[in-house]
Amino acid sequence: MRRLGSDLQDTGGQRILEFSGHAHAENTGQMRAALASALGGDAETLMVDARRVLTIDVAGAAALVQGYLRAEAAGVCFSMQIAPGSEVEHMLDLVGLTETLRAATASLEAAA
Numbered sequence: 096m097r098r099l100g101s102d103l104q105d106t107g108g109q110r111i112l113e114f115s116g117h118a119h120a121e122n123t124g125q126m127r128a129a130l131a132s133a134l135g136g137d138a139e140t141l142m143v144d145a146r147r148v149l150t151i152d153v154a155g156a157a158a159l160v161q162g163y164l165r166a167e168a169a170g171v172c173f174s175m176q177i178a179p180g181s182e183v184e185h186m187l188d189l190v191g192l193t194e195t196l197r198a199a200t201a202s203l204e205a206a207a
């Protein structure tokens with residue numbers, strides 16, 4: 096089984112959720128649970144760090160999209176860090192989310 100790691104850090108209103116390993120159909124439940132946990136409570140911003148994700152499939156990308164949509168619906172500023180040229184960047188390009196996340200990240204950084 097491909098393993099997925101997650102680590103949540105709370106820095107007073109901003110949460111950083113780091114994923115590592117393999118984001119595939121067999122562990123999207125874990126991804127969704129980690130994203131839901133990160134969006135709970137008084138989170139104002141959520142930054143998903145996917146720079147250490149080695150592989151991702153469509154189900155993994157769908158979990159990230161669902162997390163983005165949940166954050167948007169909850170009024171939580173969502174941003175994402177991905178390694179340039181990575182499989183995650185390629186998959187997000189395929190589902191049409193890379194530019195949206197880049198815009199969200201840029202506006203979050205400009206506000207800081």
